[in-house]
Amino acid sequence: QAQRLEVIANNLANVETPGFKRDVPSFQARFAEAIQQGDATPGDESINDVGGGVKMIDTRTDYSSTSLRHTKIPTDFAIQGEGFFQLRTEEGETLLSRAGNFYLDPQGRLLSKSENLPVLDEAGTPIQIDASLPWTLLPGGIIDQDGSTTSIGLAQPESLGDLVKVGNNAFRSLG
Numbered sequence: 001q002a003q004r005l006e007v008i009a010n011n012l013a014n015v016e017t018p019g020f021k022r023d024v025p026s027f028q029a030r031f032a033e034a035i036q037q038g039d040a041t042p043g044d045e046s047i048n049d050v051g052g053g054v055k056m057i058d059t060r061t062d063y064s065s066t067s068l069r070h071t072k073i074p075t076d077f078a079i080q081g082e083g084f085f086q087l088r089t090e091e092g093e094t095l096l097s098r099a100g101n102f103y104l105d106p107q108g109r110l111l112s113k114s115e116n117l118p119v120l121d122e123a124g125t126p127i128q129i130d131a132s133l134p135w136t137l138l139p140g141g142i143i144d145q146d147g148s149t150t151s152i153g154l155a156q157p158e159s160l161g162d163l164v165k166v167g168n169n170a171f172r173s174l175g
Contacts, residue, residue: 003056023061027054061165075102075110077137083154087117087170088126096155099169104131114168120153127152 004025011022032040077100079085084096101113110119110127118126127143127150129135135145141152157163163171 007059023059025056025059027056061160061163071101073101074137075104076100077102077141077152079141079154083156084171085112086120086124086153086155087112087115088120088124089117093172094120094124094155095166095170095172096157096163097170104129112169115170117170122151122153124153 004027007023007025014022077085079098079100084098085100087095087097089095095115095117097112097115099112099114102110102119103113105111108128108131110129111117112119121127129143129145133146135143138144138149141154143150143152157173162174164174166172
């Protein structure tokens, strides 16, 4: 029960976190202690054959889409459908995230608020925006600034089961 409550508490604590994907625990019936220790046999109709409750066997991440919210912040982006934003760590590793709450640092780099990592374009290069010039986000994830366009790099792992949570809202692909 303690593990189950920890998972539920984490889900509730992050319900307002942009891009958060909830965890779903899996449970399995447990044999009585005497059966597990080999002192009784399942189905012997004794007091030792009474169930031993349940145990949590696994926790999986629910990647289903959630509703979108308009924030009126120009650097807040959202993905409709499948895919993940790509972020670059200082070590050069690419992480994936559904959290589109970004900001521009003083150098004009587009960074993720939750992980504070650069957001990558289609070519895998950190996105740069000149804050002194107007820019717009076009449908399809294209940033247009003064006639020059940059496509936001989205990635889709071969299997969502290959993703491991890293940090606040990022995932590492094992594939």
